[in-house]
Amino acid sequence: MAPKQKTDVLQGTLALMVLKTLDVLGSLHGYGVARRIEQISGGLLSVNQGTLYPVLLKLEQEGAISSEWGASENNRRARYYRLTREGRKQLQVETHDWEQTAAIIARFFKANAEDLT
């Protein structure tokens, strides 16, 4: 199991991935979201797909996504999640924040390397 400090960061990242996934693919059940994230992130969820569910609940409680029962590919009952309008706004804000942070970190690393040479 991942150390505790890691989980919060992971959760934040996961939440953003969930929002983006639902933004791109529309309505999706938990398994679908997990598979998509696994495919794109290359293994972030390869072992603990279950960690997705607390994140889904969190997002739903925050109003970023909504859920309803629907039929799965195999005609069983599955919970389908979709992005709400608020969630779309949140995704825009968080995407912007994330890009900014990433750019800063990138610059930071680059500057450091130059200073050292």
Add this chain to the structure above:
Amino acid sequence: MKSLRRLFTRLSNSVARHEQEERLREEIAEHIALQTDANLRAGLSPAEARRQAMLKFGGVEAMKQDYRAERGLLLTPRVAIVNEQFARHYWPNADPVGKHIRIDNAAGVQLEIVGVAPTIKYQNTRERPMDMVYVPLAQHPLSRMTLMVRSRDDPLQLIQPLKDIVRTLDANLPMFETRPYEDLYLNNAVRGPQIAVDLVGAMGAAGLVLTIAGLYGLVAYNVSRRTREIGIRMALGARPSSVLRLVMGKGLVLVGIGTIFGLIMGFGVERAMNAMLFDAGYVDLVAYLIVVPSLLAATMLAAYIPARRASHISPTEALRYE
């Protein structure tokens, strides 16, 4: 932080718990079923397909704990209870219940006010009434918190069991400053003011002693200065009792004026003190019953002793005085 949430979850009891648990159980089952189907399509044996699917899903119990903690975190809508001071401050003429506020800053989460609590003393007994907002811990997790535990038995007996519970939740979570509520109350509410009151009391007592000594000296000196006059009065036929009445009357007028001023100022100071102290809104009769008679007695004694001596010496001796 997470373990605190967990602690809260364990302590609290949600109504919708059963329904939510059912939903999660079904979601997990379907998730694993879908993964198993995928594994089967990939050519695994049914048993192996299911085993792999469950492995991929990860620890269900740990996940359920996180899920429950997350659920405890948000009771929608976000709510708050404000105190009466807050209500009067922001809505002097309206009912605050149902109004919305944002805490921290303008971009903070919107909270709906669902109740009004009485304004109390929050930190010490001398503070002025202040605005206060109560929010549920479940919606506002804190990295540190104070746990208040009521007990019918000796509260100190609870410390170890409580520490054990916290340790089972998170062995790295320190628990400190465990103490009975009486201690806290004494420290924050009683001891500080008590020291101030004792100090003022001691100064008052010293003042009273000095006043008695000074008053006695002044009156006694004044009367003894009139020894000659008293001697003349006696020579002219005044009786000792009327001489006594004369000089003591003067002393009493002096004390009477002083007492009136003293009482006026005393009541003033007492009102100021009561405003400062918590729950001290009464007139301290005992203090007046000690101070006023003792000053009267001192004055009377101060006037009486020299006057008596003066009225008892022979007029010739009195006239030779000085």
